[in-house]
Amino acid sequence: MARRDNSRRRKSAGEQPPSGGWLGRLLKGLLIWSVAIAALGAVVLTAAVLATARSLPNYERLKSSQTGQMIVVRAADGSEIVTLGPSYGKWIPIGRMPKVMQDAMTSVEDRRFHDHWGVDPVGIARSIVVRVQKGHWRQGGSTITQQLARNTFLNSNRTFDRKIREIVLALALETKFSKDQILELYLNKVYFGGGAYGVDSAARKFFGHSGEELSLAEASIIAGLVKAPSHYSPTADAKAAIMRAQVVLQTMQEAGAITPAEEQAAHPRDVKLAEEAGQNSARYFTDWVLPQLDQLLPDNDRQIEVWTTLDPDAQRAATEAIQANAPKDAQGALVSVDRDGAVLAMVGGTDYVTSNYNRATNAVRQPGSAWKLFVYLAALEAGYKPDDKVVDEPVTIEGWSPRNSGGKYAGPIDVRTAFAYSKNTVAAQLGNEVGFGAVANMARRFGITTPINTLPSMVLGSSEVRMVDMVRAFAEVSAKGASVAPYGIRKVTTTEGEVLYSHRADAPQQLVPDYVAAGITDLLQTAVAIGTGRAAQIGRPVAGKTGTTTSNKDGWFLGFSSGITTGVWMGRDDAKAVPGLQGGTAPARAFAAYMRVATTKRPPEKFQTDLKLPTQQLEPDDETLQNKNDSYFFVDPNGNIANHQPAAPGGGEAIPRNRDDTAPVLDDGAAAADDFLDRATGRPAGTATGKRANSQPRTAPPHTN
Numbered sequence: 001m002a003r004r005d006n007s008r009r010r011k012s013a014g015e016q017p018p019s020g021g022w023l024g025r026l027l028k029g030l031l032i033w034s035v036a037i038a039a040l041g042a043v044v045l046t047a048a049v050l051a052t053a054r055s056l057p058n059y060e061r062l063k064s065s066q067t068g069q070m071i072v073v074r075a076a077d078g079s080e081i082v083t084l085g086p087s088y089g090k091w092i093p094i095g096r097m098p099k100v101m102q103d104a105m106t107s108v109e110d111r112r113f114h115d116h117w118g119v120d121p122v123g124i125a126r127s128i129v130v131r132v133q134k135g136h137w138r139q140g141g142s143t144i145t146q147q148l149a150r151n152t153f154l155n156s157n158r159t160f161d162r163k164i165r166e167i168v169l170a171l172a173l174e175t176k177f178s179k180d181q182i183l184e185l186y187l188n189k190v191y192f193g194g195g196a197y198g199v200d201s202a203a204r205k206f207f208g209h210s211g212e213e214l215s216l217a218e219a220s221i222i223a224g225l226v227k228a229p230s231h232y233s234p235t236a237d238a239k240a241a242i243m244r245a246q247v248v249l250q251t252m253q254e255a256g257a258i259t260p261a262e263e264q265a266a267h268p269r270d271v272k273l274a275e276e277a278g279q280n281s282a283r284y285f286t287d288w289v290l291p292q293l294d295q296l297l298p299d300n301d302r303q304i305e306v307w308t309t310l311d312p313d314a315q316r317a318a319t320e321a322i323q324a325n326a327p328k329d330a331q332g333a334l335v336s337v338d339r340d341g342a343v344l345a346m347v348g349g350t351d352y353v354t355s356n357y358n359r360a361t362n363a364v365r366q367p368g369s370a371w372k373l374f375v376y377l378a379a380l381e382a383g384y385k386p387d388d389k390v391v392d393e394p395v396t397i398e399g400w401s402p403r404n405s406g407g408k409y410a411g412p413i414d415v416r417t418a419f420a421y422s423k424n425t426v427a428a429q430l431g432n433e434v435g436f437g438a439v440a441n442m443a444r445r446f447g448i449t450t451p452i453n454t455l456p457s458m459v460l461g462s463s464e465v466r467m468v469d470m471v472r473a474f475a476e477v478s479a480k481g482a483s484v485a486p487y488g489i490r491k492v493t494t495t496e497g498e499v500l501y502s503h504r505a506d507a508p509q510q511l512v513p514d515y516v517a518a519g520i521t522d523l524l525q526t527a528v529a530i531g532t533g534r535a536a537q538i539g540r541p542v543a544g545k546t547g548t549t550t551s552n553k554d555g556w557f558l559g560f561s562s563g564i565t566t567g568v569w570m571g572r573d574d575a576k577a578v579p580g581l582q583g584g585t586a587p588a589r590a591f592a593a594y595m596r597v598a599t600t601k602r603p604p605e606k607f608q609t610d611l612k613l614p615t616q617q618l619e620p621d622d623e624t625l626q627n628k629n630d631s632y633f634f635v636d637p638n639g640n641i642a643n644h645q646p647a648a649p650g651g652g653e654a655i656p657r658n659r660d661d662t663a664p665v666l667d668d669g670a671a672a673a674d675d676f677l678d679r680a681t682g683r684p685a686g687t688a689t690g691k692r693a694n695s696q697p698r699t700a701p702p703h704t705n
Contacts, residue, residue, distance in 0.1 A: 381513070393425060489503060491503065
């Protein structure tokens with residue numbers, strides 16, 4: 001009875017049971033667990049930071065540690081071409097480091113540097129949000145201490161695991177070292193591009209003086225480099241560097257490091273840059289070969305020596321030939337390879353210091369008549385011979401009417417003469433007959449990697465190409481139709497001599513039959529002996545071809561002698577006309593000047609130009625009757641070797657094409673129908689016999705809609 005009274009008394013007094021029920025208990029539990037987990041995490045993090053701090057090297061060891069890999073690049077004779085790697089300059093203690101440099105760096109990279117413990121929570125939160133939104137790390141909110149930890153102890157992989165380790169290391173650094181020590185380490189070790197590590201190295205590289213003498217404008221340029229050293233380099237892109245420096249100055253003013261008046265008085269665009277010294281044309285070559293190390297030795301971080309194929313004497317001769325012959329305001333490029341594909345010389349422009357853009361490997365330009373190499377290769381493979389008759393006359397193909405240089409036409413001539421004098425109308429007729437797709441296929445077979453169109457005008461070189469690809473094609477002709485792959489690295493060793501990589505050539509593949517290679521060599525030799533390439537003569541057998549594009553925008557000469565194949569291109573980067581530029585003038589003269597030096601230690605070599613035709617081509621009827629053509633082969637549109645090539649009229653080899661030029665039509669009939677031959681030779685209809693007589697001109701049919 002007493003219990004009932006007490007209960008009634010509590011209720012009457014207005015007492016209520018705890019509010020919220022199960023939800024309140026859940027929230028309370030979550031809060032308790034969250035605090036517990038956070039406390040545990042803090043304990044674990046503290047333990048990790050303290051353990052890491054104890055394992056860190058002392059300050060003197062951190063000062064002496066270096067980042068980056070040294071690479072010594074050697075020429076074929078073992079001489080040193082260039083040494084690449086980190087340059088640290090002179091160590092500048094924080095007490096002598098210019099205040100403007102310290103303020104510029106902290107303002108733009110870590111404004112709260114003096115206030116946090118090595119990690120900026122706001123920056124981390126922003127980084128996590130971006131990580132969730134983008135699926136990968138785009139911005140890190142990294143403090144200067146974190147950057148120092150990453151650059152000194154970690155790699156640059158943007159992974160969650162690496163980020164955690166970076167945070168732990170940053171906290172450990174702040175635990176072990178003072179802010180001034182951390183900033184001193186950072187300013188003397190951060191990478192500024194061009195191999196320069198540290199403020200002093202960057203100041204000497206870009207401004208030609210010590211890092212202790214930096215002005216506000218110079219400091220803003222250097223501080224701006226950290227975000228993207230290659231993009232904001234004042235020697236690579238002055239405009240981008242100046243714009244970035246202006247951002248740094250504005251940030252410094254907003255952070256209170258400088259006054260608005262000081263910001264206005266600083267003029268980055270007026271800063272005088274130091275002249276780059278010690279650069280030469282061989283750097284075009286090293287810029288081409290060194291990126292290949294990422295594929296050859298992807299995981300190597302040891303100090304290495306790269307033994308290349310570059311011939312110092314040939315390289316000097318190539319540089320002089322381009323500089324002496326390139327027209328005013330025009331650029332020039334040269335690539336030269338040995339018979340096995342070893343690059344002997346490479347020049348990517350007239351002056352590496354002025355422009356390090358490699359026109360020999362990166363630029364794509366129209367080759368002009370040099371492209372006729374592939375037209376005539378396709379024609380020879382289809383059954384033509386150098387002595388066969390063609391007609392140099394006006395022609396229209398699918399609405400396109402090519403004209404010869406000078407507007408003159410020679411009438412009936414042979415294939416050899418048409419090639420030697422680079423007759424556009426004959427090339428157009430041949431391309432139309434064998435099929436423009438067949439010409440494109442031939443170019444692909446010989447190593448052209450850029451897009452190729454199959455419009456009629458393609459026979460005159462309307463598709464853009466890279467010089468190194470064209471040189472490869474001519475080298476493969478020099479190799480009697482066998483494949484050749486240009487290469488620049490013979491071996492890579494450690495500084496102690498341990499071989500890490502050695503070049504091994506792939507087994508060569510036969511791209512065209514021997515007699516086709518002999519036929520095109522005959523034509524190329526004639527072009528130099530009596531045709532458009534006469535300026536390329538060097539007193540020994542030379543085979544080559546000129547190339548000139550519309551309005552004299554590009555001039556080419558490509559050829560070979562004594563096992564060395566060389567290509568020369570000249571023109572303007574903006575593709576404007578160069579008065580008087582033709583493949584047979586400045587490019588051919590540069591070719592000759594270089595080749596006289598490059599071949600001086602080699603005996604002259606006669607070319608194999610005898611047409612050793614397959615038996616069935618000489619005796620087609622007997623071979624067909626006896627069915628003994630298994631030994632003959634041809635190259636299909638995919639570059640594969642195959643047998644049973646159908647014979648052309650008169651026993652010649654032919655690959656008739658569909659109109660879309662995509663595949664061969666295996667047709668036992670003639671490569672050209674009787675009515676076509678009648679029209680081509682001007683004979684009355686019905687007089688053709690299906691066999692082509694060498695005494696009759698052969699040309700393409702007139703265009704019909």
